[in-house]
Each structure stands twice: as structure tokens, then as C-alpha cells.
Amino acid sequence: GENVEQHPSTLSVQEGDSAVIKCTYSDSASNYFPWYKQELGKGPQLIIDIRSNVGEKKDQRIAVTLNKTAKHFSLHITETQPEDSAVYFCAAPTSGTYKYIFGTGTRLKVLA
Amino acid sequence: DAGVIQSPRHEVTEMGQEVTLRCKPISGHNSLFWYRQTMMRGLELLIYFNNNVPIDDSGMPEDRFSAKMPNASFSTLKIQPSEPRDSAVYFCASFGGGGQPQHFGDGTRLSIL
Numbered sequence: 061g062e063n064v065e066q067h068p069s070t071l072s073v074q075e076g077d078s079a080v081i082k083c084t085y086s087d088s089a090s091n092y093f094p095w096y097k098q099e100l101g102k103g104p105q106l107i108i109d110i111r112s113n114v115g116e117k118k119d120q121r122i123a124v125t126l127n128k129t130a131k132h133f134s135l136h137i138t139e140t141q142p143e144d145s146a147v148y149f150c151a152a153p154t155s156g157t158y159k160y161i162f163g164t165g166t167r168l169k170v171l172a
Numbered sequence: 173d174a175g176v177i178q179s180p181r182h183e184v185t186e187m188g189q190e191v192t193l194r195c196k197p198i199s200g201h202n203s204l205f206w207y208r209q210t211m212m213r214g215l216e217l218l219i220y221f222n223n224n225v226p227i228d229d230s231g232m233p234e235d236r237f238s239a240k241m242p243n244a245s246f247s248t249l250k251i252q253p254s255e256p257r258d259s260a261v262y263f264c265a266s267f268g269g270g271g272q273p274q275h276f277g278d279g280t281r282l283s284i285l
Binding site: 091092094096101102103104105106109111149157158159160162164165 | 176203205214215217220222227228263265267271273274275276277278279
């Protein structure tokens with residue numbers, strides 16, 4: 061089955077700097093990779109996703125890159141702001157099912 | 173658009189009591205998932221339904237846990253009897269089909285005393 065590993069578990073950056081969070085997956089048939097942001101007291105909210113037929117996708121300050129050969133994908137946040145502070149999760153589907161396997165999460169702190 | 177709606181938002185009860193968590197998925201979504209989130213174990217899938225039918229309940233921890241989806245717009249997760257180790261945040265998510273994201277509710281924070 062699918063296995064997803066996420067690093068780092070915590071990340072502190074100065075406001076305005078960039079943050080990068082990385083995930084690896086095991087199922088080569090996985091073809092869709094969402095990233096979620098979870099704020100305190102809320103459920104995970106989708107912030108960006110990528111399908112396996114592209115290598116990069118950007119949405120303003122957020123980008124995701126995918127390396128299918130190496131089976132890893134990364135979240136990049138540029139010009140970080142205090143409101144980016146949250147826990148971020150990557151996920152990958154288990155092929156043949158609708159199940160996602162989630163990474164263990166990265167707690168991002170943006171220091172003002 | 174209304175998102176996934178969960179109730180109650182918080183539940184505090186004594187061990188041994190029955191607990192029922194409720195979820196209304198996004199209209200038109202035909203898959204529904206129940207997750208449990210704890211510091212120790214992260215986000216765990218308990219069970220998921222497709223077209224109101226339970227597909228995979230391998231994550232349900234014990235027979236004390238049960239879930240139903242009587243129609244496309246409502247699901248329940250029941251714990252009977254509840255135990256302190258069941259304390260966690262329980263999330264419901266719904267999903268419209270392959271290649272789409274799961275959409276989460278804001279969860280039920282459950283505390284069993």
C-alpha cells in the first residue's frame with residue numbers, strides 16, 4: 061500500500077523568507093497530490109494540488125513541484141507571512157481506492 | 173457553497189456513555205470519510221463510504237465504534253461505550269470523485285472523562 065513520509069516535522073522561518081516542505085510516496089501509480097493547511101481549531105483545508113502529468117504548479121506565493129521518478133513532491137511558500145503559520149499536510153491516494161494516506165504534518169512558524 | 177458540516181463541535185462526556193458524531197457532506201459528493209486526529213497518531217482514516225455503502229472499515233479501532241450513512245446527505249459515527257482513550261478530534265470529509273480533493277469539516281473535539 062501507499063506510504064507517505066513528510067519532512068520536516070517543524071519549521072521556523074523569518075517573515076519574508078521562503079519555506080519548503082517535502083514528501084515522498086511509495087506507490088508509483090499515485091497520480092494526484094494535494095496539500096492541506098490546518099489552522100488551530102479547524103479542519104485541514106486544501107491549498108494547492110498537482111496531478112502527475114505536470115511537474116510544477118503555482119498559485120501566488122504557493123507552489124508545488126513533483127518528481128515522479130524520485131517519487132517526491134514539495135510545497136514551496138515564498139514571502140512568508142505570519143498568517144502562514146499552521147500545520148501543513150501532504151497526501152497521496154492509494155491506487156485503486158479513494159483513500160488518501162496523509163503525511164505526519166509540518167508545523168510551520170513564521171516569526172515576525 | 174456550504175462545506176462539510178459536523179456536529180457537535182465539542183463534546184465532553186463521561187466514560188461509558190454513548191457518543192454520536194454527525195456529518196453532512198457537500199451536496200453531490202458521493203464519498204464520505206471519517207478520520208481521527210491525535211498528537212500521537214496523526215490523522216487516521218477510520219472508515220469510508222461510497223454511494224452510502226461502507227467500503228473500507230479497516231481503520232475502525234474496535235467494535236465499540238460504528239458508522240452509518242443512511243442517505244447521501246448524512247452520516248453518523250457512534251462510540252458505545254466510550255473510553256478516555258477515544259478522546260481526539262474527529263473529522264468528516266467528502267469527495268466528489270477521482271482526481272479531486274477531499275473536503276474536510278471543522279471536526280468534533282471529543283473529550284471522554
